[in-house]
Amino acid sequence: MSDGAIPKVALPSSELVPALGQGTWAMGERRSSRAAEAAALRLGLDLGMSLIDTAEMYAEGAAEEVVADAVAGRRDEVFLVSKVLPSNASRRGTVAACERSLRRLRTDRLDLYLLHWRGGFALQETLAGFAELLRSGKVRYWGVSNFDLGDLRELVGLPGGSEVATNQVLYNLTRRGIEFDLLPWCRQHQVPIMAYSPLEQGRLLRHPVLHRVASRHGVTPAQVALAWLLRQPGIIVIPKAADPAHVRENRAAADLRLTAEDVGELDQAFPPPQAKEPLAVL
Numbered sequence: 001m002s003d004g005a006i007p008k009v010a011l012p013s014s015e016l017v018p019a020l021g022q023g024t025w026a027m028g029e030r031r032s033s034r035a036a037e038a039a040a041l042r043l044g045l046d047l048g049m050s051l052i053d054t055a056e057m058y059a060e061g062a063a064e065e066v067v068a069d070a071v072a073g074r075r076d077e078v079f080l081v082s083k084v085l086p087s088n089a090s091r092r093g094t095v096a097a098c099e100r101s102l103r104r105l106r107t108d109r110l111d112l113y114l115l116h117w118r119g120g121f122a123l124q125e126t127l128a129g130f131a132e133l134l135r136s137g138k139v140r141y142w143g144v145s146n147f148d149l150g151d152l153r154e155l156v157g158l159p160g161g162s163e164v165a166t167n168q169v170l171y172n173l174t175r176r177g178i179e180f181d182l183l184p185w186c187r188q189h190q191v192p193i194m195a196y197s198p199l200e201q202g203r204l205l206r207h208p209v210l211h212r213v214a215s216r217h218g219v220t221p222a223q224v225a226l227a228w229l230l231r232q233p234g235i236i237v238i239p240k241a242a243d244p245a246h247v248r249e250n251r252a253a254a255d256l257r258l259t260a261e262d263v264g265e266l267d268q269a270f271p272p273p274q275a276k277e278p279l280a281v282l
């Protein structure tokens with residue numbers, strides 16, 4: 001049962017987005033699963049998880065086609081995020097990649113467009129592409145993904161770079177390295193963090209301490225892992241779920257309140273970083 005509303009996170013523009021959205025990595029890989037995947041995303045929308053994260057990379061564009069099916073007829077309810085591959089992220093390449101994504105998504109705009117990770121093109125090139133997409137209305141905001149603190153500092157020092165609307169990074173109980181420096185810096189500069197692989201792609205869910213905390217609340221380990229992220233301000237969490245039971249569970253995680261005892265136990269089992277760790281990626 002979901003009783004409360006999903007909390008919101010403010011983008012630097014002050015626009016609010018849901019703190020709990022939906023990922024799409026691995027969707028679209030098998031034609032026979034596409035209808036079920038789109039149905040799972042639609043169920044998530046019905047339950048208020050209206051931010052959908054996809055990328056041109058996922059299933060070589062087929063994940064975006066699944067998203068198109070999911071949002072058909074209800075595009076205005078959705079905050080749609082996609083990503084450009086670094087190998088496409090020149091000025092012209094960024095614009096062209098976005099136009100291809102828009103065609104696959106069967107929409108006229110992305111709400112947020114991210115550089116998937118830093119590659120060979122100069123950041124100024126990608127920023128110029130983003131600027132062109134903002135001007136033409138094809139993109140409403142832009143951001144980055146897999147940027148460690150040094151990359152972010154460099155980015156915000158460039159003309160227009162401080163308009164970055166998010167940094168999407170790997171963050172979950174077993175991947176807490178960003179708490180040392182990246183997360184505090186992003187908080188201070190009002191750059192929301194989008195936590196990807198919040199369940200460590202399912203590997204996290206076998207941990208005995210997660211099971212112990214979950215059983216105290218009569219919930220599942222996945223719900224504890226998501227609630228642990230959701231209790232923190234400024235974090236957008238994007239679990240991927242193609243199974244409708246998982247979608248419902250994930251939505252209900254937004255209603256779970258962890259106690260100080262729970263958080264203490266989780267800190268013991270998954271200690272926070274004591275020193276700088278290079279940004280982990282998947």
Ligand SMILES: NC(=O)c1ccc[n+]([C@@H]2O[C@H](COP(=O)([O-])OP(=O)(O)OC[C@H]3O[C@@H](n4cnc5c(N)ncnc54)[C@H](OP(=O)(O)O)[C@@H]3O)[C@@H](O)[C@H]2O)c1
Pocket residue numbers: 022023024025026053054116145146168169195196197198199200201202205220222223238239240241242243244245246247249250282
């Ligand atoms: N920017 C980047 O470089 C980057 C990298 C990785 C991921 N991402 C984004 O972040 C999203 C989420 O990350 P992810 O897909 O890597 O991993 P994840 O969300 O941590 O885990 C997804 C896996 O967990 C399962 N699952 C979901 N909810 C569950 C529940 N309540 N109980 C048990 N199992 C559950 C899913 O199964 P079912 O599908 O069968 O329900 C799926 O196998 C991606 O889909 C993608 O959009 C971005």
